[in-house]
Amino acid sequence: MAFVWYTIHPHQYRKGFHSSMAKSPPKDLNELMQRANNMAGIRLADIAFDNNISVPEHLRRDKGWVGQLIESELGALAGSKPQPDFIHLGVELKTIPIDHKGKPLETTYVTVAPLVNIQGLTWQDSVVFHKLQHVLWVPVEGERSIPVAERRVGTPILWQPNAIQAQQLQQDWEEIMELIALGKVDKITARHGEVLQLRPKAANSHALTESIAEDGSIQLSNPRGFYLKIEFTQQILTNAFG
């Protein structure tokens, strides 16, 4: 849908886009949003060129490519730390693949789920809670019919959960964590949870990590991660553009 592109000025941006060298972290929220807004309407090939990054033919073996490209353009600190992308701003960056109608094509990965040592862990102490406190959503065309290089970035959305969304997230998180605490992690499916779901998050189905068994002892299970369901992220986009 066209609404995703409502702030786009293709010709103006295309001309003066290439120029920046290595990006430094944005000094404040305004600078971050200015950079994000300047990407709206730009093709991934142009952003890649600007960052001296090559464009893969497809994402099958480069599933995190788009996210890392946008991180580079926005000056997010590289590295794999369990911290917000822009720790000094308290903002988490998430790219989200959308179809031609502006609907998310995939669920959104949030974080790995803790499966042991979770006694006393509360919603407000959780990584899910903290990561979703402030998110910069960057929509990107994701239909496979569009060559990766030609996919365009949409208008960014700076989001914070409203009261209802916060409640939905907390309820799902608490129900899922309760099952994990009871040693039923291997019985949890992606169908649990209204807006937040638990799914495998590993190199493959044979990867193992410690978890709680039904008798309270330690067992091994496939690592899991928390993901936001499509309807939830679709609502975020609708609320911003609709």
Add this chain to the structure above:
DNA sequence: AAGTGATCATAG
């Protein structure tokens, strides 16, 4: 076509 379970690359 949607949704769930599986998978890919990289850094430490």
Add this chain to the structure above:
DNA sequence: CTATGATCACTT
């Protein structure tokens, strides 16, 4: 393995 970035691809 853990954690970052996610999308793939098979089942329903």
